[in-house]
Amino acid sequence: MKTPKLLPGTENAYQYPLLIKSLLLSGVRYFPDREIVYSDISRYNYLTLNERIARLANAMEKAGVGAGDTVAVMDWDSNRYLEAYFAIPMIGAVLHHVNIRLSPDQIIYTMNHAEDDVVLVHDDFLPLIEQVAPQLETVRGYVQLTDGQNAGPTTLNVIGEYESMLAAADTEYDFPDFDENSIATTFYTTGTTGNPKGVYFSHRQLVLHTLSTAITLGSSDANALLRSDDVYMPMTPMFHVHAWGVPYIATMLGVKQVYPGRYEPNRLVQLFREEGVTFSHGVPTVLQMVLNCEEAKTTDLSGWNMLTGGSAPTQALSAQMAERGINFVTAYGMSETCPVITMVNLSDEERTLPMAEQSAARILAGVGTPLVDIRIVDAEGNDVPHDGEAVGEVVARAPWLTGGYLKEPEKSAELWEGGWLHTGDVGSINSRNTLQIKDRIKDVIKTGGEWISTIELENLISKHAAVSEVAVVGVPDERWDERPVATIVLKEGAEATPDVIKAHLKQFVDSGEIAKWAIPERIEFVYEIPKTSVGKINKKLIRSELDA
DSSP states (O other): OOOOOOOTTTTTSOOOOOOGGGGHHHHHHHOTTOEEEETTTEEEEHHHHHHHHHHHHHHHHHTTOOTTOEEEEEOOBSHHHHHHHHHHHHTTOEEEEOOTTSOHHHHHHHHHHHTOOEEEEEGGGHHHHHHHGGGOSSOOEEEEEOSSSSOOOOSSOEEEEHHHHHHTSOSOOOOOOOOTTSEEEEEEOOOSSSSOOEEEEEHHHHHHHHHHHHHHHHSOGGGOOOOTTOEEOOOSOTTSGGGGGHHHHHHHHTOEEEEOBSOOHHHHHHHHHHHTOOEEEEOHHHHHHHHHSHHHHTSOOTTOEEEEOSSOOOHHHHHHHHHTTOEEEEEEEOGGGOSEEEEOOOOHHHHTSOGGGGHHHHTSOBEEOTTOEEEEEOTTSOBOOSSSSOOEEEEEEOTTSOOSBTTOHHHHHHHTGGGSEEEEEEEEEOTTOOEEEEEETTTOEEETTEEEOHHHHHHHHHTSTTEEEEEEEEEEETTTEEEEEEEEEEOTTOOOOHHHHHHHHHHHHHTTSSOGGGSOSEEEEOSOOOBOTTSOBOHHHHHHHHHO
16 A cells, blocks of 8 residues: 655755744734723733733743743633733743632642642632642742732742733743643643542644634634624633633634633623623523623623533523524533534524524534544444434544543543543434534433433423523432432522422423433422532532432
8 A cells, every 4th residue: 555645845844833822923913902801900902912921931931930840820810811821831831720619628639730830829819829838749939910009918938929020021032942742731620529630731732722613613604703803701711621712712813802800790791791792601500690690681782692511501591592682602522622622503494593493403512623523432432323313422533632631541541442532421413413412421310221311301491481590410219220300490589399390391291302200200499509610510519419
């Protein structure tokens, strides 16, 4: 068999590495006067952004940070965090996104495991970091981040205050070329068992994810969510999977960016209105809180493009978005996938339907983005039919998926068993190559030899007019192995009883959508459903509370 011809002349050509610094080139070329806004605290243009990134690099170098070191960030969503997204990896160091919502013990574990050298910490987190600092084994200094005129008092070994350090630093930095496979970022998954697991991504992976996701968000008329004239505001924390990678995309495109600081629903709506925001993203629970806040009741939300993921949205949420004039689209991924690997792509026929009738299509996980391979496999690793009915585990390949878990070779091998990344999700694929997530493998309810999708049951319950939020879990049952239990938050002023919810579900039994044993015998009404540190429903905690 003949081998492909190699490209001639490569020994003379510049070997262009895919580095994060390349993503900075376009924005300042295209729209140098577009703004980077941090709540009501600061605003400046792209020329200043690039200058501040150079200043931060010089400040870090003066503080003794070099290639291979790890710099942790503990901040709200801010312009400072955006600057760190670029400056820290661009000098060859590793940016550790610390999940500020983890418990103190987990924060200690992740910072020691990542071997953090320097920590950029907001004043709001000084009490937390002062509490854990004696147990941090590798940290040698802290940089204080403050939103006020003066930094708060602290007992930490402070290298300096962020703005003062930048003001004293040079405005130019010659960012070097190096191996594109160098680690750029690391963060920790919010697992429900054991210690959090560290994932890591290279410059090459982040650049390729940026390019692919930018194409997906902007090129298709079916879901044009983020283009050059849009205004971007995240509602996914910047410590969570690079805020889904969108800050890199937004900076590459040169769009106006609005960073809200600490998430507060009313403030998010105010910023949407005052700054002309057109694109945001967040998990369904955060989007629901935004829709239900006081500011949203008196604000025209039409024209807001919204991407959701992290957990399955319901048709009820999609319909509510449509009623408010929000263009609502679902994507799929996980921490290990950087994260985006699929996104909804409406067909020509679906696009002709009224918005409210598109809900069923808009809440699916979508089609693989460019350069992504998706399979559905059975327990033996064999492909299952793409008929929309057959189910199996979702496995994936793409050039930006994490190579494994930091310092955990056995778990890394399990993640990549058979050369495909195993997501732990159960799904199906239809004839249009659209993925539908049925459930997490660990959340599927096995009852009487059959299985029930908690996601499907949640979706059907959410269609009841009185339901605001719902979570379904399986609990042990002597006769049936497991039985579903529904916990429900009712809308303000609404009333319902377990019998009312069961009667509501009976119609879906009659239509053949679910089996009669899928109707929960136990229905609990609660004021709040527990969430994880990134806003997902915490089903492990719900199960433990039900068992108590």
